Amino acid sequence: xxxxxxxxxxxxxxxxxxxxxxxxxxKLALSELRINxxxxxxxxxxxxxxxxxxxxxxxxxxxxxxxAIPFASGIxxxxxxxxxxxxxxxxxxxxxxxxxxxxxxRRNIDILVVxxxxxxxxxxxxxxxxxxxxxxxxxGLAFPNITEPVNPILLGMMSGYTFLAxxxxxxxxxxxxxxxxxxxxxGAGVLEVIQPCPTxxxxxxTEWVSNNTFYLKDWKPLVEKKEDLAQKMKExxxxxxxxxxxxxxxxxxxxxxxxQERVTKLNEIYDKYPPSKQKIxxxxxxxxxxxxxxxEKYLI
Amino acid sequence: xxxxxxIGGPQGxxxxxxxxxxxxxxxTAGLQVFGVREYHSNIKGKHSYFHIRTSNxxxxxxxxxxxxxxxxxxxTLATHFSELRKGGVVVxxxxxxxxxxxxxxxxxxxxxxxxxxxxxxxGIKDTVEGLREYLKGEGVSVYAIPFSKIISNVLKGTxxxxxxxxxxxxxSAILSILxxxxxxxxxxISSLFAGKAGIIEVNRKVADAVYEELSTxxxxxxxxxxGEDDKKGHEEVGKRLLLAGNxxxxxxxxxxxxxxxxxxxxxxAADESLVIEEIAxxxxxxxxxxxxxxxxxxxxxxxAVGMAIGGVLTGVRSATSTSGPGxxxxxxxxxxxxxxxxxxxxxxxxxxxxxxxxxxRHSQSDLLFSIFAGHxxxxxxxxxxGDHREAMEDAVKCFNYAEIFQVPVIHLLDKGLANxxxxxxxxxxxxxxVRGKIVDGGEEYKRFKxxxxxxxxxxxxxxxxxxxxxxxHNEYGNICEDPVVREEMYRKRMEKRRMxxxxxxxxxxxxxxxxxxxxxxxxxxxxxxxxxxxxxxxLNATGERVxxxxxxxxxxxxxxxxxxxxxxxxxxxxxxxxxxxQLAWLIERYCKINVDxxxxxxxxxxxxxxEVLNGYRRIKEGETSVVLTGGE
Numbered sequence: 001x002x003x004x005x006x007x008x009x010x011x012x013x014x015x016x017x018x019x020x021x022x023x024x025x026x027k028l029a030l031s032e033l034r035i036n037x038x039x040x041x042x043x044x045x046x047x048x049x050x051x052x053x054x055x056x057x058x059x060x061x062x063x064x065x066x067x068a069i070p071f072a073s074g075i076x077x078x079x080x081x082x083x084x085x086x087x088x089x090x091x092x093x094x095x096x097x098x099x100x101x102x103x104x105x106r107r108n109i110d111i112l113v114v115x116x117x118x119x120x121x122x123x124x125x126x127x128x129x130x131x132x133x134x135x136x137x138x139x140g141l142a143f144p145n146i147t148e149p150v151n152p153i154l155l156g157m158m159s160g161y162t163f164l165a166x167x168x169x170x171x172x173x174x175x176x177x178x179x180x181x182x183x184x185x186x187g188a189g190v191l192e193v194i195q196p197c198p199t200x201x202x203x204x205x206t207e208w209v210s211n212n213t214f215y216l217k218d219w220k221p222l223v224e225k226k227e228d229l230a231q232k233m234k235e236x237x238x239x240x241x242x243x244x245x246x247x248x249x250x251x252x253x254x255x256x257x258x259x260q261e262r263v264t265k266l267n268e269i270y271d272k273y274p275p276s277k278q279k280i281x282x283x284x285x286x287x288x289x290x291x292x293x294x295x296e297k298y299l300i
Numbered sequence: 301x302x303x304x305x306x307i308g309g310p311q312g313x314x315x316x317x318x319x320x321x322x323x324x325x326x327x328t329a330g331l332q333v334f335g336v337r338e339y340h341s342n343i344k345g346k347h348s349y350f351h352i353r354t355s356n357x358x359x360x361x362x363x364x365x366x367x368x369x370x371x372x373x374x375x376t377l378a379t380h381f382s383e384l385r386k387g388g389v390v391v392x393x394x395x396x397x398x399x400x401x402x403x404x405x406x407x408x409x410x411x412x413x414x415x416x417x418x419x420x421x422x423g424i425k426d427t428v429e430g431l432r433e434y435l436k437g438e439g440v441s442v443y444a445i446p447f448s449k450i451i452s453n454v455l456k457g458t459x460x461x462x463x464x465x466x467x468x469x470x471x472s473a474i475l476s477i478l479x480x481x482x483x484x485x486x487x488x489i490s491s492l493f494a495g496k497a498g499i500i501e502v503n504r505k506v507a508d509a510v511y512e513e514l515s516t517x518x519x520x521x522x523x524x525x526x527g528e529d530d531k532k533g534h535e536e537v538g539k540r541l542l543l544a545g546n547x548x549x550x551x552x553x554x555x556x557x558x559x560x561x562x563x564x565x566x567x568x569a570a571d572e573s574l575v576i577e578e579i580a581x582x583x584x585x586x587x588x589x590x591x592x593x594x595x596x597x598x599x600x601x602x603x604a605v606g607m608a609i610g611g612v613l614t615g616v617r618s619a620t621s622t623s624g625p626g627x628x629x630x631x632x633x634x635x636x637x638x639x640x641x642x643x644x645x646x647x648x649x650x651x652x653x654x655x656x657x658x659x660x661r662h663s664q665s666d667l668l669f670s671i672f673a674g675h676x677x678x679x680x681x682x683x684x685x686g687d688h689r690e691a692m693e694d695a696v697k698c699f700n701y702a703e704i705f706q707v708p709v710i711h712l713l714d715k716g717l718a719n720x721x722x723x724x725x726x727x728x729x730x731x732x733x734v735r736g737k738i739v740d741g742g743e744e745y746k747r748f749k750x751x752x753x754x755x756x757x758x759x760x761x762x763x764x765x766x767x768x769x770x771x772x773h774n775e776y777g778n779i780c781e782d783p784v785v786r787e788e789m790y791r792k793r794m795e796k797r798r799m800x801x802x803x804x805x806x807x808x809x810x811x812x813x814x815x816x817x818x819x820x821x822x823x824x825x826x827x828x829x830x831x832x833x834x835x836x837x838x839l840n841a842t843g844e845r846v847x848x849x850x851x852x853x854x855x856x857x858x859x860x861x862x863x864x865x866x867x868x869x870x871x872x873x874x875x876x877x878x879x880x881x882q883l884a885w886l887i888e889r890y891c892k893i894n895v896d897x898x899x900x901x902x903x904x905x906x907x908x909x910x911e912v913l914n915g916y917r918r919i920k921e922g923e924t925s926v927v928l929t930g931g932e
Contacts, residue, residue: 009778039762043610046770054769054778059761061613062769062779063606064636070603074610075761077596078560078618082762100606103599267580269592275616276762278591280557281733286696287557287590291541291726293583295551297494298541300327300723 002027009054018169018195025172029179043072045088047123049116052087066097069104079276090117091129104188105159109259112182112189118197126200139202156190162253163189187258216248226255301356306380308349309372314467319350321471324488326354334359335721341659345406360687360830363909370470374399374428378415379932386439391473393447397429454505468503472510477520539726545717548688550575552695560611560618561595562604567659568718569621569649601626605633615760617699619645624653631673636770638678643702650714652904661904662716664826665878670710671855679796682855684712686829689724703736716827716906746775754792797856809858814847821869822848825883828907835912859890873897898925905931
């Protein structure tokens with residue numbers, strides 16, 4: 001069934017690229033969730049990961065480096081009926097686009113952000129990305145990296161994302177489940193996918209992943225009450241500062257209103273008539289707007 | 301009647317209210333009014349003022365010399381007294397008479413030095429009193445009124461500070477000296493402070509006391525500011541909107557179907573977004589809600605342009621609004637909209653640059669930037685409005701043209717428009733909304749289908765599957781680097797420039813004012829048009845036949861149409877607010893002629909009607925480039 005989600009475009013990633021695992025998991029998730037192809041939008045950034053928008057038979061908006069989140073936010077706010085997912089690399093979303101990454105969490109718009117985290121800028125020959133560890137020297141670097149890495153899960157947590165998960169690109173079944181959970185979650189989500197780059201990252205290899213990650217068991221990510229949130233965040237923080245990276249759903253915070261609810265509170269029209277559902281003309285002319293009632297304070 | 305009033309004081313000290321009271325009062329009296337707002341990039345303390353012109357003929361500019369100067373502080377008097385005409389009027393609070401004119405802590409040192417040397421030159425002592433003596437000798441009527449005393453009597457028993465109503469006091473005095481009925485002042489107070497009964501009451505009492513104080517004072521002779529003329533004017537002008545340029549654009553956008561606006565705070569654009577947000581609900585005559593725009597304040601301008609593009613892809617008329625620094629950040633997004641043929645509207649209010657430049661001051665120096673911004677080549681439309689009414693109408697047209705041609709449209713405005721206040725007639729609602737080629741899509745939809753007329757039928761996200769990419773792409777919108785496809789797609793996009801020139805009505809390309817047959821043609825654009833057109837009667841009284849061509853479509857440039865007008869002229873002069881003469885450059889480039897004279901201004905202040913007359917006179921006398929320096 002997942003095959004019907006393939007577009008006619010040949011995925012031009014390197015053989016063995018972690019992006020293939022993410023693509024497979026995504027198509028499986030979409031298929032199992034019986035998503036309507038017309039109402040689903042993949043918004044992607046620039047880099048190898050950004051091309052994924054072309055490889056799936058659904059709407060694909062391949063945007064600018066670092067800017068997938070603003071485009072996705074505009075699409076979702078203007079038409080909340082669309083299901084929107086962002087795909088981007090670690091350089092894209094956490095380097096050039098970090099401001100937008102934080103802003104999406106603060107707004108809690110119903111968008112899942114999938115970070116293809118391979119630690120390098122692959123398409124430009126392997127420079128260090130914001131998630132590459134300090135002291136690490138991948139083969140495209142002249143010297144070991146002297147910059148501290150950012151942890152996407154922790155940054156996401158502090159930004160207000162209400163769904164946090166981490167998967168592994170070659171663990172397709174597990175990743176598919178994470179995608180399904182993230183897409184079903186109401187609110188902004190981060191799904192970090194550890195993704196080997198066989199061409200440029202000779203450090204984060206499959207072997208490194210098996211030695212440095214573990215699958216979450218008996219971990220309870222769900223927070224239903226505001227007063228429980230701080231405690232859960234502390235647990236996440238100490239887990240993330242452990243030796244190994246956790247794979248699985250790390251946090252699901254149901255205590256915050258999503259953006260759509262926040263806007264509706266200020267303007268009740270929005271829920272039923274978001275911008276995409278509003279008529280703007282009447283027989284080729286502007287609507288019969290009353291100046292007295294709409295622009296009263298300007299009338300003299 | 302043609303009256304110019306300057307009222308100034310420290311920023312945040314009630315200047316805005318004073319100016320708006322004067323504007324409201326003159327407008328409700330049935331007069332035409334145009335108010336230019338000058339202020340520092342500062343919240344409280346620095347000198348700011350309103351230059352308000354009122355007349356019984358239509359005006360879109362200010363003019364010097366001024367007739368009346370109202371000063372909330374000594375710096376205002378020192379700054380503007382030289383702009384007064386002989387026989388003019390000065391109004392201020394008697395309590396400031398002993399104060400220095402130039403030694404307030406907030407005064408700009410360069411300005412203080414300049415003012416002191418001017419005072420010394422004229423033999424004026426550096427106090428308000430000293431200035432009073434000098435002005436009396438110059439035939440200026442000085443009204444040093446005990447406002448502080450009057451106000452403290454009115455405010456006895458309240459905890460309101462005297463300064464809070466000084467603006468109403470000085471404004472009332474000016475209106476009283478002009479012979480305006482107190483009812484008009486009452487109305488202005490009520491409408492300005494609508495919903496705040498207590499404030500209305502206090503301000504009305506202040507107005508009462510000032511009118512009482514001045515009941516026996518000599519009245520300023522303005523023949524048409526009173527009596528029968530008021531009524532006559534009112535009937536002629538009909539129902540109007542009193543608004544700033546930001547308001548005009550906001551209203552125009554709402555009429556034009558804007559339902560999603562994004563912005564990042566920046567002067568002088570941000571007010572427009574706030575207006576849209578506050579309007580919130582659009583009503584029909586029966587009071588039913590028929591629309592509701594959503595406004596999002598983004599984390600930066602990069603996000604603002606990206607979100608607006610996102611909105612457009614869902615079929616919603618979406619826009620973002622900014623100024624130079626913000627537009628600089630939006631340029632990459634603009635290019636994406638260009639290659640993806642996105643009907644995005646960017647409202648661009650120019651201010652003084654480069655960099656932060658003069659954040660609150662006027663400039664027309666981003667014309668070429670708005671035309672050329674972005675790497676690569678793509679079709680765009682740049683429309684520059686010349687006044688509030690045009691700005692409102694163009695706001696609708698920008699959406700129409702964006703969707704008809706599927707190109708990004710830049711609505712180019714300036715600070716002079718954004719912050720100036722005037723009246724426009726209530727527009728007819730018989731305004732076309734044209735959405736271009738829109739389809740549901742269906743199976744095998746190609747967003748970038750090659751068609752005879754270069755326009756691909758557009759389906760909104762949600763209706764059918766489609767792809768977009770900032771890379772070169774095939775008809776489906778998937779990445780494609782094939783040289784043949786590249787050429788086809790490149791041509792498809794670029795040839796829209798020719799289509800736009802063919803299909804846009806002349807009225808939107810350029811507008812002509814003045815006698816049909818002329819010797820000299822003045823070329824102008826943006827809000828400078830106001831001063832140039834207002835100057836026409838006097839320009840034509842000098843013996844030359846002078847006409848004006850206001851260019852509106854800046855890109856693609858309507859060279860053929862503009863050339864037709866140039867062909868009939870002996871001399872071509874451009875008038876614009878920048879250093880290099882950017883319109884002149886476009887004309888020289890596209891119309892292949894030499895512009896004979898340039899009248900330029902780049903001190904951050906708008907061009908006034910008298911400056912147009914001066915500039916033109918100097919060109920006639922043989923100068924090829926005149927730099928105007930007026931305004932404070």
